[in-house]
Amino acid sequence: MTPPSWQKSSYCQEGDACVHISASPATIHLTESADPAQAVLTAHPTAFAALLAIIKKR
Incomplete structure (x- = not known):
């Protein structure tokens, strides 16, 4: 698998x-x-789009 x-x-x-x-x-x-732990949030594009839509409304 290729790294991101x-x-x-x-x-x-x-x-x-x-x-x-x-x-x-x-x-x-x-x-x-x-972030010293180098945590990575992973999401499906549909879920990420929903998150952005909510953030943009605020």
Whole structure:
């Protein structure tokens, strides 16, 4: 299995803790650069789209 190819958020400034995303047709992966445990949130694209829709409403 190929490891995820990560892309840094465009909202990240130099030196900030940044959100990184990796996407494939079946899976979305999110992680934060400042997390010492390097935890990865994994979601199905439909679930991730629902999360973004809720966040955008706030």
